[in-house]
Amino acid sequence: MSTSSFVKKLASNDRPTRDAALEALRKFLSSKSTKSMSLLDMEKLWKGLYFSMWFCDRPKAQERLAENLGSLYSQVILKDDFAKFVEAFWSIMIKExxxxxxxxxxxxxxxxxxxxxxxxxxxxxxxxDSEILQKWLDVMNRTVLSGDKSVPVALPYHLCDIWVEELERVLFEDLKDLQSELDELSKEDEDYITKYSELLKRKVEIASEAPITELISPFTRLNKEALLKTLREKCKEDVLDDERLKDWGSVEGDEEEEEEEDDDDEDASEEEWTGF
Incomplete structure (x- = not known):
């Protein structure tokens, strides 16, 4: 495959040319030929994909293209190339x-x-799979969630905004119908508590099978090590303290912190009291 020819076609202003190139790319990425591709080759491919999005103007077309490009990861790319393809994407996004x-x-x-x-x-x-997960986490920790000054802060900020929401969507895809039934009820309906309890129980069961602590670990690290205070706070507020994680039983509540705060309040009250 000539990488440069794909780049030119994927970045074309002509939609049929871009669509044909994307279909050819899907076939190529699902073949064993990708084993010969270096990270640089994959970055060149993502540069082309980046520009295919650049030239896509209409909202519905943009949404369709974004879905098609995202699905390269879940439907096309081979396991051995997954982490490298992830790294190529973030490398281009950071640069561009x-x-x-x-x-x-x-x-x-x-x-x-x-x-x-x-x-x-x-x-x-x-x-x-633990090996795939660890390679993916390594890429995320070295690139967009590294906390490095070279990474535009808007990127980790955006990931903070969407991380738990997208994880929820993927984890509980099979619970959509049950969630829809619950959404149609008001809290005053007799069946609400029953259906809510059933849904929550199912979510806890599913979440217990997923490595959620590891999936949010880049934000745990950034919350402690990020140079920007605003990024440290955003990691905590928008990811680590998300109530959904607590509802799923994936993270513990802040009981110890609350107890410490209570103790501090009591100490402060004793110091301020001026009776007798």
Whole structure:
């Protein structure tokens, strides 16, 4: 395969040319030929895919293209190439992000959301294979969630915004019907508590089979080590303290912190009291 020819076709202004190139790319990535590809080759491919999104103007077309590109991870790429393909994506996004104007920024946020979703879907399809998961975490920790100054802060910020939401979508895909039934009820309905309890029980069971602590570990690290205070706080507020994680039984509540706060309050009261 000539990587340069794919790049030119994927970045073409002509939609049929881009669509044909994307279909050819799907066939290529699902073949064993990718074993000869280096990280640089995959970065060149993602550069082409990046520009295919750049030239996509209509909202519905953008959503369709973002979904198609994201699905390369869950439906096409081989297991051995998964981590390398993830790294290629983030390498290009980090390099190109400063050049994205305000009129195109939303479509790239959408693309990132879809890529994260399909990353989760792929790893779930492997039953969260530990080797694949660790390689993926290594890539995330070295690239977009490294906390390095070279990474535009908007990228980890966006991941904080979407991480738990996309994880929830993927983990509980099979519970959509039950969730829809619950959404149609008001809290005053007799069946509400029963259905809510059933749904929550199912979620806890499913979540217990997923390595959620590891999946949020990059944010745990950033919460402690990120140079920017605002990023440390955002990791805690939008990911680590998300109530959904507590509902699933994936993280413990802050009982110890609350107890310490109570003790501090009591100490402060004793110091301020001026009776007798």
């Amino acid at each position: 992000w400063p050049s994205i104007d305000q009129w195109r920024i939303d479509k790239y946020y959408l693309l990132i959301r879809r890529v994260v979703r399909h990353n989760f879907q792929f790893m779930q399809s492997t039953e969260w």
